[in-house]
Amino acid sequence: MKKRALSIRPFIGSKDFEVSRNFYAALGFAETVLWQGFSLFRMDECSFYLQDAHVQDWIDNTQVFVEVSDVHAFWEDLGKRQLPERFAGVRITAIRQQPWGSECFVHDPSGVLWHFGSFENQR
Numbered sequence: 001m002k003k004r005a006l007s008i009r010p011f012i013g014s015k016d017f018e019v020s021r022n023f024y025a026a027l028g029f030a031e032t033v034l035w036q037g038f039s040l041f042r043m044d045e046c047s048f049y050l051q052d053a054h055v056q057d058w059i060d061n062t063q064v065f066v067e068v069s070d071v072h073a074f075w076e077d078l079g080k081r082q083l084p085e086r087f088a089g090v091r092i093t094a095i096r097q098q099p100w101g102s103e104c105f106v107h108d109p110s111g112v113l114w115h116f117g118s119f120e121n122q123r
Contacts, residue, residue, distance in 0.1 A: 009040070010048050013059045015110040017052035023087045023109050024050065028077075054110070063113045071095055071102045071118040078104070078116075 014020035017037060025031055029041035037052030046066055068074045075095050083106070084090045093105040103117030 007045075007047065010062075010064055012048050012050050012062060012064070012108075012112055013053045013055055013110065014050060015054050015059065017050070019087065019109050020050055023083065023090065026081055026083060026086060027106070028081075059110050059112055063115065065103075065115040065117065068116050068118055071104060071116060074116050075104050078106070 012020075021031060021039060024041045027043075029043045032040040032042070034040055034049075039050050041048055041050055043066075048064065072095065078092060084092060087109045089107070089109045089111065091105075091107040095102050095104045098117075101118050101120040103115050106114040106116065108114065
């Protein structure tokens with residue numbers, strides 16, 4: 001029998017769970033509360049678990065790459081959301097061209113680094 005992976009859902013920690021919940025909603029993820037201190041966030045076919053767990057070493061070493069269909073359109077939408085103005089500690093970095101495609105970066109309020117990118121030469 002051939003098996004097929006259906007999804008991958010990383011677990012993300014948070015320094016302040018409520019702030020992080022609000023941030024991810026503002027970024028465009030839809031939340032499903034699973035139980036107190038634990039939620040599923042989904043954007044299209046991508047999802048992750050947000051936990052009310054603050055382990056700084058873990059958070060400092062967490063990076064998530066999300067492939068988007070058009071990084072330039074994503075960047076334009078990201079700018080309209082004014083996340084750094086609304087959430088302390090949030091940083092966004094403009095699109096960078098890489099040998100494999102393009103990506104921009106978002107640091108969430110806890111410091112988790114998100115890469116949003118589009119592949120051009122490989123997949």
